[in-house]
Amino acid sequence: GQNIDQPTEMTATEGAIVQINCTYQTSGFNGLFWYQQHAGEAPTFLSYNVLDGLEEKGRFSSFLSRSKGYSYLLLKELQMKDSASYLCAVREPLDSNYQLIWGAGTKLIIKP
Amino acid sequence: EAGVTQFPSHSVIEKGQTVTLRCDPISGHDNLYWYRRVMGKEIKFLLHFVKESKQDESGMPNNRFLAERTGGTYSTLKVQPAELEDSGVYFCASSQDWGAGNTIYFGEGSWLTVV
Numbered sequence: 001g002q003n004i005d006q007p008t009e010m011t012a013t014e015g016a017i018v019q020i021n022c023t024y025q026t027s028g029f030n031g032l033f034w035y036q037q038h039a040g041e042a043p044t045f046l047s048y049n050v051l052d053g054l055e056e057k058g059r060f061s062s063f064l065s066r067s068k069g070y071s072y073l074l075l076k077e078l079q080m081k082d083s084a085s086y087l088c089a090v091r092e093p094l095d096s097n098y099q100l101i102w103g104a105g106t107k108l109i110i111k112p
Numbered sequence: 113e114a115g116v117t118q119f120p121s122h123s124v125i126e127k128g129q130t131v132t133l134r135c136d137p138i139s140g141h142d143n144l145y146w147y148r149r150v151m152g153k154e155i156k157f158l159l160h161f162v163k164e165s166k167q168d169e170s171g172m173p174n175n176r177f178l179a180e181r182t183g184g185t186y187s188t189l190k191v192q193p194a195e196l197e198d199s200g201v202y203f204c205a206s207s208q209d210w211g212a213g214n215t216i217y218f219g220e221g222s223w224l225t226v227v
Contacts, residue, residue: 004154035218042116042218043155043203087155097168098211102155 002026004103006088011109012078020073020106022088028096034062034073035087037105043087046073075108083110114138116219118204124225130192133222137186137206143167144187145207145216146179150200158202161187162210194226 003025012018024032031050035043049055049064049071061074075082088103117136125131137144146158158177159169163184172179176195181187191198201221207214 033216040220042220045215045217048215089155094211097160097170099157099160099168099171100155100216101157104152104154 002101004088004090004101006086006103006106008104009107009109011111012075014078014080014110014112016078017074017076018078018108020075020086020088020108022071022073022103024069024071024088024090024101024103026090026092026101028093029066029090030093030098031091032062032064032071033087033089033091033100034071035089037085037087039084046086078110080110080112083108116204116206116217118202118219118222120222121220122223122225124227125194127196127226128193130190131194131224133189133191133202133204133224135187135189135204135219137204138208138217141206141208141217142184143207143210143214143216144181145205146187146189147203147205148200149203149221150197155203158189160210167210191224194224196226199224199226 006022034046037043047062054063059076064071085105087105089100092099119134144161149155157171160167161181178190203221205216205218207216
């Protein structure tokens with residue numbers, strides 16, 4: 001079956017680094033997305049990985065290992081505004097209409 | 113440029129009533145998606161339009177849900193009659209193209225509470 005796991009909640013300190021993990025077991029794979037969602041707001045796109053390796057974008061980086069079914073989102077120099085939910089989603093292949101399969105999200109709490 | 117907009121932002125209705133949610137995608141986006149998130153659960157796909165055609169409606173839970181996109185612009189999602197388990201956040205999203213690598217842009221969601 002389809003399964004995407006991420007920790008329910010994490011806490012980190014302002015200025016520090018945090019890594020949010022996502023493991024997946026899906027029938028197919030056509031890329032992995034990370035979205036950020038502040039309470040009551042729209043999920044906003046952070047990153048997309050389709051090949052193995054690390055993609056860096058400012059303070060945020062995302063890593064993918066397809067053989068391990070594993071990704072992580074790395075947030076550096078944490079700011080209070082980074083407190084949000086982080087959603088991992090796997091895109092299925094064309095024969096599944098490129099549907100997105102979502103994890104339940106990781107609530108990140110930043111403390112001063 | 114306006115993002116994906118949804119209306120209403122919040123709705124409280126009684127079991128058995130009808131609710132219609134509206135979504136205006138980003139201008140020029142042919143692809144429009146509906147998702148739902150029940151409290152504490154993950155986001156679930158409902159359906160996908162390409163212009164006015166339903167590309168994939170495999171996620172629609174039952175025939176109480178009807179989605180339309182006449183003219184290929186805005187879309188509506190009607191729930192009739194609403195049941196308690198329909199409560200949740202209904203997200204609409206859009207993308208310019210369809211397929212690998214395309215970013216999907218989300219609206220803020222329509223919060224539906226059925227009492």
